Amino acid sequence: AQSVTQLDSQVPVFEEAPVELRCNYSSSVSVYLFWYVQYPNQGLQLLLKYLSGSTLVKGINGFEAEFNKSQTSFHLRKPSVHISDTAEYFCAVSEGNAGNMLTFGGGTRLMVKP
Amino acid sequence: DVKVTQSSRYLVKRTGEKVFLECVQDMDHENMFWYRQDPGLGLRLIYFSYDVKMKEKGDIPEGYSVSREKKERFSLILESASTNQTSMYLCASSFTYYEQYFGPGTRLTVT
Numbered sequence: 001a002q003s004v005t006q007l008d009s010q011v012p013v014f015e016e017a018p019v020e021l022r023c024n025y026s027s028s029v030s031v032y033l034f035w036y037v038q039y040p041n042q043g044l045q046l047l048l049k050y051l052s053g054s055t056l057v058k059g060i061n062g063f064e065a066e067f068n069k070s071q072t073s074f075h076l077r078k079p080s081v082h083i084s085d086t087a088e089y090f091c092a093v094s095e096g097n098a099g100n101m102l103t104f105g106g107g108t109r110l111m112v113k114p
Numbered sequence: 115d116v117k118v119t120q121s122s123r124y125l126v127k128r129t130g131e132k133v134f135l136e137c138v139q140d141m142d143h144e145n146m147f148w149y150r151q152d153p154g155l156g157l158r159l160i161y162f163s164y165d166v167k168m169k170e171k172g173d174i175p176e177g178y179s180v181s182r183e184k185k186e187r188f189s190l191i192l193e194s195a196s197t198n199q200t201s202m203y204l205c206a207s208s209f210t211y212y213e214q215y216f217g218p219g220t221r222l223t224v225t
Contacts, residue, residue, distance in 0.1 A: 043216035
């Protein structure tokens with residue numbers, strides 16, 4: 001069965017600094033991988049997705065993530081964060097056929113300080 | 115843009131009450147989902163529906179039921195609310211199971 005671990009529950013960072021939010025998954029088959037963002041008092045919004053092809057995936061708002069199959073990781077990165085990036089970020093995995101649901105990690109709260 | 119709306123942003127109910135949470139989507143999606151979100155646990159799937167009148171249990175269906183009488187509407191029902199059902203409830207819809215569009219959530223407090 002698939003599972004997702006987000007290693008940091010909170011990540012404080014200063015504005016304009018780089019950030020990496022870590023995500024590891026476990027699955028015995030091929031997977032689809034996702035990052036969702038939840039801004040305060042809002043629902044989740046898809047940030048980026050890996051379905052196949054290039055392991056470096058670019059998303060909205062300058063975020064990118066890299067799929068590393070050997071390390072079963074899908075870490076999210078941004079070279080320079082803004083105050084407006086303050087939100088909760090969820091990593092999610094779906095096993096590689098359309099019949100399987102999303103499994104979410106516990107979330108990482110990114111707190112960008114001025 | 116896909117729009118998923120939920121009937122209430124905040125709801126306060128008493129223990130034992132029957133609670134209805136409604137979700138409406140405007141993109142003709144076949145699939146609709148109900149999750150609950152709790153700190154540190156992420157999102158956990160309660161039920162999903164892949165067609166009108168069709169439903170499947172998710173990971174934590176106990177204490178909940180659902181209804182889908184129309185394609186655009188998916189209701190979550192707490193037959194007898196309990197304090198351990200205090201949570202944020204998120205509805206989602208999609209064409210595929212994995213690329214889901216979420217509503218703003220309903221924060222339910224059961225006292």
